[in-house]
Amino acid sequence: DAGITQSPRHKVTETGTPVTLRCHQTENHRYMYWYRQDPGHGLRLIHYSYGVKDTDKGEVSDGYSVSRSKTEDFLLTLESATSSQTSVYFCAGASSYNSPLHFGNGTRLTVT
């Protein structure tokens, strides 16, 4: 979805370093989500936001934090990266809580 852009697309980092993934949207979605996708686990929700400065935890939030200072941007931070956080991360947006999600292209993160 061209309306949701993730950066970077690929990143390799070392264990213990902080990492920030960025999600930028031009669709005025109120709701934004960060998922991780791993083989055998599917898409798992990390954190989500239901408005500027309003965020909540998902099912796999440990070791992650998020911030949303304006509607367009939703940041995901790994405070101290671990190898278990090697994954593909997807950002998604929706206009309301029961609307379909529209996904960004994903970020492949490798923690060595």
Next chain:
Amino acid sequence: QKEVEQNSGPLSVPEGAIASLNCTYSDRVSQSFFWYRQYSGKSPELIMSIYSNGDKEDGRFTAQLNKASQYVSLLIRDSQPSDSATYLCAVNSENTDKLIFGTGTRLQVFP
């Protein structure tokens, strides 16, 4: 019990056949149901949404919802090799503003 369950597959069907993909969910108050298609290395893309019991058709795709039995299915008619992908079922509950995904069913359509 997982909140949203799908058979991981692979489901193999010949070109031109009907592919039937199934999904069950545990939350009885679920209100919104979605099917996404994901090609390898790509992001999920929405192909169908359904909110009411019954069938909803869109081209070669039909979504079927049965809230009493807590299942939702996706039928793909006249399957094509280009339909080969992983299909993700997603469910949203009235009690939460989170969309929960199944682990997906891999579909293979062979010529």
